[in-house]
Amino acid sequence: MRYVLRRVLYALLLLAGVSVLTFAFSELAPGDYYTQMRVDPSIAPEAVDALRHKAGYDRPLPVRYAGWAASVLRGDFGYSLAYAGPVGPLVLDRLGATLLLAGSATFTAWLLAIPLGIWNATRRGWQDALSRAAMALLLIVPDLLLAIVVLLMAVETGWFPVGSMASPDAASLPFWSRLLDLLRHLCLPAAVLVIGMLPILVRHVRAAMLEVMDSAFALSARAQGISPGRLLYRHLLPAAVHPLVSLFGLSIGTLLSASLLVEVVMGWPGLGPLLIEAIMARDVAIVMAVVMLSAAFLILGNLAADLLLYRLDPRIRVRG
Amino acid sequence: MGAEGYLRVEGLSKAFGGRPALRSVSFALARGKALGLVGPSGSGKSTLARCIAGFERADTGAVLLDAAPPVTGDAQLIFQEAAASLNPLFTAGKIVAEPLVLRRLGTPAAHRKRAADWLETVGIPRAAIDKRALAFSGGERQRLAIARALIAEPKLLILDESLSGLDIVLQAQITRLLRDLQHRLKLTCILITHDLFLARRIAHEIAVMEAGEIVEHASAEELFAAPRHSRTSELLAASRALALEGA
Amino acid sequence: MSEPLLEVRDLRVSHSSIVLDGVSFTIQPRSTAGLFGESGSGKTTLALVILGLLAAERYRISGSVRLRGRELVGLGERELRQVRGAAISMVFQDPMLALNPVLQAAVQVREAMRAHAGDAPVEPLFELVGLDPSRRMLRAYPHQLSGGERQRVTIAQALACRPSLVIADEPFTALDVLRVVELAKLFEDLKRKTGTSFLIISHSPSILARLADEVIVLHSGRIVEQGPPARVFRSPADPYTIGVMEALADGR
Numbered sequence: 001m002r003y004v005l006r007r008v009l010y011a012l013l014l015l016a017g018v019s020v021l022t023f024a025f026s027e028l029a030p031g032d033y034y035t036q037m038r039v040d041p042s043i044a045p046e047a048v049d050a051l052r053h054k055a056g057y058d059r060p061l062p063v064r065y066a067g068w069a070a071s072v073l074r075g076d077f078g079y080s081l082a083y084a085g086p087v088g089p090l091v092l093d094r095l096g097a098t099l100l101l102a103g104s105a106t107f108t109a110w111l112l113a114i115p116l117g118i119w120n121a122t123r124r125g126w127q128d129a130l131s132r133a134a135m136a137l138l139l140i141v142p143d144l145l146l147a148i149v150v151l152l153m154a155v156e157t158g159w160f161p162v163g164s165m166a167s168p169d170a171a172s173l174p175f176w177s178r179l180l181d182l183l184r185h186l187c188l189p190a191a192v193l194v195i196g197m198l199p200i201l202v203r204h205v206r207a208a209m210l211e212v213m214d215s216a217f218a219l220s221a222r223a224q225g226i227s228p229g230r231l232l233y234r235h236l237l238p239a240a241v242h243p244l245v246s247l248f249g250l251s252i253g254t255l256l257s258a259s260l261l262v263e264v265v266m267g268w269p270g271l272g273p274l275l276i277e278a279i280m281a282r283d284v285a286i287v288m289a290v291v292m293l294s295a296a297f298l299i300l301g302n303l304a305a306d307l308l309l310y311r312l313d314p315r316i317r318v319r320g
Numbered sequence: 321m322g323a324e325g326y327l328r329v330e331g332l333s334k335a336f337g338g339r340p341a342l343r344s345v346s347f348a349l350a351r352g353k354a355l356g357l358v359g360p361s362g363s364g365k366s367t368l369a370r371c372i373a374g375f376e377r378a379d380t381g382a383v384l385l386d387a388a389p390p391v392t393g394d395a396q397l398i399f400q401e402a403a404a405s406l407n408p409l410f411t412a413g414k415i416v417a418e419p420l421v422l423r424r425l426g427t428p429a430a431h432r433k434r435a436a437d438w439l440e441t442v443g444i445p446r447a448a449i450d451k452r453a454l455a456f457s458g459g460e461r462q463r464l465a466i467a468r469a470l471i472a473e474p475k476l477l478i479l480d481e482s483l484s485g486l487d488i489v490l491q492a493q494i495t496r497l498l499r500d501l502q503h504r505l506k507l508t509c510i511l512i513t514h515d516l517f518l519a520r521r522i523a524h525e526i527a528v529m530e531a532g533e534i535v536e537h538a539s540a541e542e543l544f545a546a547p548r549h550s551r552t553s554e555l556l557a558a559s560r561a562l563a564l565e566g567a
Numbered sequence: 568m569s570e571p572l573l574e575v576r577d578l579r580v581s582h583s584s585i586v587l588d589g590v591s592f593t594i595q596p597r598s599t600a601g602l603f604g605e606s607g608s609g610k611t612t613l614a615l616v617i618l619g620l621l622a623a624e625r626y627r628i629s630g631s632v633r634l635r636g637r638e639l640v641g642l643g644e645r646e647l648r649q650v651r652g653a654a655i656s657m658v659f660q661d662p663m664l665a666l667n668p669v670l671q672a673a674v675q676v677r678e679a680m681r682a683h684a685g686d687a688p689v690e691p692l693f694e695l696v697g698l699d700p701s702r703r704m705l706r707a708y709p710h711q712l713s714g715g716e717r718q719r720v721t722i723a724q725a726l727a728c729r730p731s732l733v734i735a736d737e738p739f740t741a742l743d744v745l746r747v748v749e750l751a752k753l754f755e756d757l758k759r760k761t762g763t764s765f766l767i768i769s770h771s772p773s774i775l776a777r778l779a780d781e782v783i784v785l786h787s788g789r790i791v792e793q794g795p796p797a798r799v800f801r802s803p804a805d806p807y808t809i810g811v812m813e814a815l816a817d818g819r
Contacts, residue, residue: 216664223618223659224679224724225652234678238669314669314708361714361743458606485740487605488770492814514743558748562773 007306011299018295019288023065026284032057033081033282055081068288078285082278087289090274095293097165098270102259104186105193106251109201112194117205118232121213139199147192147265160188163267189266193259204247208240215239241312249305253298326351326508327476332371332381341367342378343532352506356519356540358555359529365512368529369478372510373397385475393423395476396469402482403461408454412439415453415464419472438467442497459490463497470501477509483518495521516559520544528552570635572596572731572764578616578630586612588788589630594732599758599765601779601796603772609788610768614734618655619647653683656725658735662717666709672720673705679724695760696723697753715746719753726761734766739774747774754778772800772815784808
């Protein structure tokens with residue numbers, strides 16, 4: 001318990017540090033939200049200045065940061081100039097969509113990677129080589145390229161809807177149809193993400209399994225006449241868990257950041273498009289919120305991995 | 321300080337997280353003599369060796385080698401599985417000359433000559449000086465480790481179970497080598513082992529350790545003839561039970 | 568004389584080079600055989616090939632290994648699994664490595680039992696090998712046990728299904744002299760209580776002299792000498808054995 005509390009405290013300190021850095025970096029980028037307006041000849045410079053003053057741009061950096069921090073504590077999480085309102089609800093709205101996409105993709109990727117990795121590890125020889133070549137190929141293809149190719153296919157064949165989370169008339173449909181509609185929209189972006197994640201996961205599962213399969217205790221268990229199935233699931237897999245848990249923590253950690261690019265390219269209404277917009281428009285508050293959220297997930301992922309490992313590996317949990 | 325107390329250990333104590341490993345250990349070893357440090361696993365032999373060699377700092381007490389606290393390089397320690405402590409890609413010459421290189425004792429040409437001399441001393445042909453370590457057998461690698469330990473002429477040599485776990489024939493050969501070297505070069509050395517018979521082959525005196533203390537310290541003959549402590553008798557009885565007839 | 572328990576005839580194993588070169592010997596029921604060999608002699612390969620644990624793709628095996636008349640060489644994996652643990656079992660050299668680090672010791676013994684003998688309490692087995700079946704012992708993970716306890720756990724695994732033959736690969740090598748005596752007593756005890764035959768592999772003649780009824784000397788993949796230990800070690804006939812005994816005597 002004390003361990004968890006300590007980790008949470010560190011996490012909060014880390015997040016505070018990230019927020020300071022992010023704020024500072026976004027200041028380093030030239031211009032601000034009103035720069036675009038300044039270029040527009042129809043708007044008087046005095047009006048722009050007045051708006052800037054109202055937004056608080058004249059105040060020194062630390063003061064502006066403090067203002068943002070206060071807003072966070074209030075629950076607003078900053079004020080978006082573009083949307084003219086608190087950032088909190090905006091981000092929350094999109095967060096759900098991103099988690100749905102990234103979460104289902106990660107879950108599916110792991111679900112596929114474990115049996116694939118085990119299968120790879122148990123079949124040496126040409127099947128293993130072929131499988132590894134295939135995974136390497138998938139690894140090389142950039143997510144962006146994959147997304148575009150998939151989009152093209154979707155447009156050509158018309159089997160899957162392109163872009164957005166639901167069809168225009170979705171609200172009027174009964175529950176099950178709405179759900180089906182959602183799943184149809186989810187398929188393509190999720191598939192792209194899964195294909196992107198799969199090769200690395202499979203390789204790691206395979207490597208972890210190979211290591212335990214070559215161990216002395218595996219040989220000892222075989223010498224006792226234990227059947228291969230039981231050997232695999234009751235003896236080998238539990239021992240292979242250690243490196244995989246760390247990887248799993250990383251999966252959770254990168255849950256947000258992994259899907260951002262795919263969302264933008266494939267039109268999934270999650271945090272990705274929101275972030276890109278905000279960056280282009282210099283809407284600092286939104287950028288801050290999304291970056292902080294990403295950082296929070298990374299920290300959470302690490303913590304989850306540590307706690308899981310603590311639970312699963314007796315060498316850590318029980319001091320000899 | 322005469323030759324008597326060349327190595328003096330006084331009141332050495334060390335605990336690891338509340339658990340005492342050494343309890344006020346004191347003894348002296350004359351120059352040129354070999355001490356066998358014997359005891360069951362967990363009795364503190366390795367901890368004592370590491371404190372003397374300077375790898376660990378004792379909590380209390382002092383170690384004096386030639387009337388001064390030991391400086392790096394004064395005491396050389398050879399571990400169990402010494403063969404594994406050699407970089408397999410290095411040549412024999414490079415491995416053996418390493419202490420000289422590290423302490424900058426002489427020119428590279430001098431290093432090579434010294435290394436070749438030492439190879440011969442430990443029974444490896446001079447011509448093998450440029451052979452890589454992985455090309456040597458386990459026993460030969462053991463010899464390389466010994467040459468490396470002795471090339472800079474340390475004041476004290478400590479062997480920590482270096483002979484345990486070796487094939488029995490190899491063990492006998494290395495034992496013979498060590499005994500010869502000790503006699504010829506008048507090495508001051510400590511041999512840590514749990515095998516009393518092995519200790520007797522090389523050492524003049526034997527100290528028996530139990531739970532962090534030295535419970536008996538006598539010349540090898542005295543110890544074997546008339547052991548005083550129960551632990552000594554126990555070890556003797558076990559060693560005798562395992563020895564072949566005629567040992 | 569009764570039928571031998573294990574009969575090995577002209578066993579040849581090769582890989583990139585010859586590991587075993589025509590090995591022949593027998594082991595009688597209720598007896599202890601000692602295998603003397605240094606590293607590189609092929610002793611561990613011999614143990615593994617008897618149990619059919621050598622990777623078939625990488626090794627070429629010929630010759631005969633008969634267990635009570637039944638040929639083991641060439642048996643399929645499924646049949647071999649019936650033999651492993653049930654008729655012949657093995658105690659591996661390093662108990663720390665031979666035990667699964669994430670499973671409790673008692674669970675691993677139970678798993679060994681389940682392979683052929685179904686579910687049964689492990690306590691009697693623990694007592695048989697001299698382990699106190701306390702709560703601590705039954706719930707412990709391998710890293711929480713002492714070296715000696717770990718070794719007894721692996722011995723318990725080997726005995727779990729009451730095999731006729733137990734092969735022990737260098738069980739004494741890592742032990743100090745007091746533990747060696749303890750373990751030797753345990754083996755004598757087990758031999759008496761269970762009637763199991765043992766094949767003890769060791770490079771220590773003194774231990775084999777104490778425990779074995781019959782000693783086999785293995786050198787570079789060949790058996791150069793066999794017989795009662797007193798004869799083999801005291802009056803060796805083969806040059807290799809003579810060399811070994813001389814080297815040992817010389818050191819004293």
